[in-house]
Amino acid sequence: MLEIKNLKASINDKLILKGLNLNIKDGELHAVMGPNGSGKSTLANVLSGKNGYEISGDLKFKGQSLAEIPVEERAQKGIFLAFQYPLEIPGVNTNNFLKTSLNSVRKATGKKELDTLSFLKLVKDKSLELGIDEKILSRQLNVGFSGGEKKKNEILQMKILDPAFSILDETDSGLDIDALKIIAKGVNSSRANNKSFLVITHYQRLLDYIKPDFVHVLSDGKIVKTGCSDLAKELEKTGYKKIN
Amino acid sequence: MIQNFEINSKQIDEIKKITTEEKNFRIKNLKLFNEVGFPHKRLEDWKFSDFKNIVDSNFDELDTASVTSNFNKIDLIKDFEHNYIFLVNGNLHSSNFNYEEKNKIKITPFDKSINYQLNKNPLVCLNHALAENGYSLEVDKNYKFKKVLVIYNVFTNDLKNKILNNKNKIKVNENSELHIIEYTVNNSKFRFINNAYENIILEKNSKLKNLYIQKSKNDGFFHKFIKNNLFLNSDYTNLIFSAGPKFHKLDIECDLMAQNAKCNILSALFLNNNEHNEIKTRINHLDSNCKSYQRVKNVLNSNSKGIFQGKIYVKDIAQKTDAYQLSKALLLTDSVEFNSKPELEIYADDVKCSHGSTSGSIDEESLHYLMTRGLNRKDSTKLLIKGFLNDVVEFIKNPSIKNFIETKLDQQINEN
Numbered sequence: 001m002l003e004i005k006n007l008k009a010s011i012n013d014k015l016i017l018k019g020l021n022l023n024i025k026d027g028e029l030h031a032v033m034g035p036n037g038s039g040k041s042t043l044a045n046v047l048s049g050k051n052g053y054e055i056s057g058d059l060k061f062k063g064q065s066l067a068e069i070p071v072e073e074r075a076q077k078g079i080f081l082a083f084q085y086p087l088e089i090p091g092v093n094t095n096n097f098l099k100t101s102l103n104s105v106r107k108a109t110g111k112k113e114l115d116t117l118s119f120l121k122l123v124k125d126k127s128l129e130l131g132i133d134e135k136i137l138s139r140q141l142n143v144g145f146s147g148g149e150k151k152k153n154e155i156l157q158m159k160i161l162d163p164a165f166s167i168l169d170e171t172d173s174g175l176d177i178d179a180l181k182i183i184a185k186g187v188n189s190s191r192a193n194n195k196s197f198l199v200i201t202h203y204q205r206l207l208d209y210i211k212p213d214f215v216h217v218l219s220d221g222k223i224v225k226t227g228c229s230d231l232a233k234e235l236e237k238t239g240y241k242k243i244n
Numbered sequence: 245m246i247q248n249f250e251i252n253s254k255q256i257d258e259i260k261k262i263t264t265e266e267k268n269f270r271i272k273n274l275k276l277f278n279e280v281g282f283p284h285k286r287l288e289d290w291k292f293s294d295f296k297n298i299v300d301s302n303f304d305e306l307d308t309a310s311v312t313s314n315f316n317k318i319d320l321i322k323d324f325e326h327n328y329i330f331l332v333n334g335n336l337h338s339s340n341f342n343y344e345e346k347n348k349i350k351i352t353p354f355d356k357s358i359n360y361q362l363n364k365n366p367l368v369c370l371n372h373a374l375a376e377n378g379y380s381l382e383v384d385k386n387y388k389f390k391k392v393l394v395i396y397n398v399f400t401n402d403l404k405n406k407i408l409n410n411k412n413k414i415k416v417n418e419n420s421e422l423h424i425i426e427y428t429v430n431n432s433k434f435r436f437i438n439n440a441y442e443n444i445i446l447e448k449n450s451k452l453k454n455l456y457i458q459k460s461k462n463d464g465f466f467h468k469f470i471k472n473n474l475f476l477n478s479d480y481t482n483l484i485f486s487a488g489p490k491f492h493k494l495d496i497e498c499d500l501m502a503q504n505a506k507c508n509i510l511s512a513l514f515l516n517n518n519e520h521n522e523i524k525t526r527i528n529h530l531d532s533n534c535k536s537y538q539r540v541k542n543v544l545n546s547n548s549k550g551i552f553q554g555k556i557y558v559k560d561i562a563q564k565t566d567a568y569q570l571s572k573a574l575l576l577t578d579s580v581e582f583n584s585k586p587e588l589e590i591y592a593d594d595v596k597c598s599h600g601s602t603s604g605s606i607d608e609e610s611l612h613y614l615m616t617r618g619l620n621r622k623d624s625t626k627l628l629i630k631g632f633l634n635d636v637v638e639f640i641k642n643p644s645i646k647n648f649i650e651t652k653l654d655q656q657i658n659e660n
Contacts, residue, residue, distance in 0.1 A: 072621070089627075091631030092630070092634075097614070100619060105617075108618065157617065
């Protein structure tokens, strides 16, 4: 699904990712943990195609280089980023936005665009499945949403767009247990042989609900240790300092 | 290029059936206009719209003689049921009030009464001197319009180098309600200036909603001065969607003359391709417990220029005034200019007055967020523009009218 080789990324002449290697196969869920400032969000941003980074190294998605692929085409090809801080977009109705978004993705992949009725049915089903109040979808995108609502909205978007590869950038930060369970449910119910996940988190807590195939420790722009889910538990006890 | 544009008083001599008093008023205004000529940037109220320079660079000659033109019927708006008035080059042509009780409405051509105050705006002086066309509309007391009234403000295709001065009066009597959409349809192939003066009187407990929109982009130069007199508990809302012409300036003066009078002025403009659009307001809080609310949103693209000059004046007796003013501009390129001049002049001590003004470019982080959901840069930008203007559109409560306005705004944004 995703192959990263010797990825270096800098912003404003500051090198942040310093030769990162990561290989995520179809159906796998990888967790990336690491201290503040280790480059976790930069990794998420670079994978999503965000402007402003100087990048070198190999970045391949489904065997194709992502080097020249702009943000929206990455999304259309099936890369989804659940934001650490979802943006508030005043004046834009969440449902309208989601419909435009879904249809952009469907159009790009040669699928028929959904009409309003089918779209609303899809949204209703997915909200019900996750236990999310669909009323939030008739509001302006993320405007006045609580922290938890914003994160749940990200997961709902993920469910609706149904991407092949999802990156969750600290989606668990600031969530109560109930919201955390909804997020986990969203991820677990999406897991399939043709879907992969990269879950970026600070805490082992989320990994009690989402079982990763691999856990990586990112430190100073590189993956310094890889293990199974036990690694996360070990980190919880010892902290990152020992790893370094 | 026009040098020393002056109006000859012979033109006033040619106006038929006028009293000596009216003639003197016109001559006085003519003199006032001729002293200054077209307003220029050295006049404080015109510092951001150098009209003299704009006229000089767009007209080789100008002619103030009135015109009679052939009017070919235009298509009516089909999106919602409405009453209508046709104005042709500012002249009242016809009206249709089929949805209303006709005896409750009085519509007449140009009102000749001259109880207008002198004004320091040279274009108002020019209007006072020369206006012969227009309409006067009066709604009887205790009558609420059932359907909206569309004023088709049509300009014919033969208005080369003309200055058209017209004057309108709208009076809504006690406990009555009126909703107007002024829909400007400029069919002129040539450049011309329309210089209008409007007097709006809202009597006790009356309501007027007035929405301005242009049918399409055009080469017109529009200036309109609106004088509002709002009496006890009356409610005036002005929604401005007047993007489109080469030049547009609305100069709105609102006198909140008695307690609990309310005035809302809102605008949502998408300015493009060298358009110049100014909204200037002066809200006079002259009695206590009155409320004014102003929200001005401009999106500027491709060499356009937007201006908001808003003044709130609170008289010493106007205690418990609640006045709010906000101007926000979204600048899409480096080639645009937005000027904002908020002013407060307050002589009462128990008031709530606030104002704010911001301008900035499209937020790259928001764009990125939308693009990560598969929307391209252009569509994401459009979505953000619509979102930016949306809170003004939300003021329209009638769904069909709202949809009509949204479609017009979409057209403007999509031409981008």
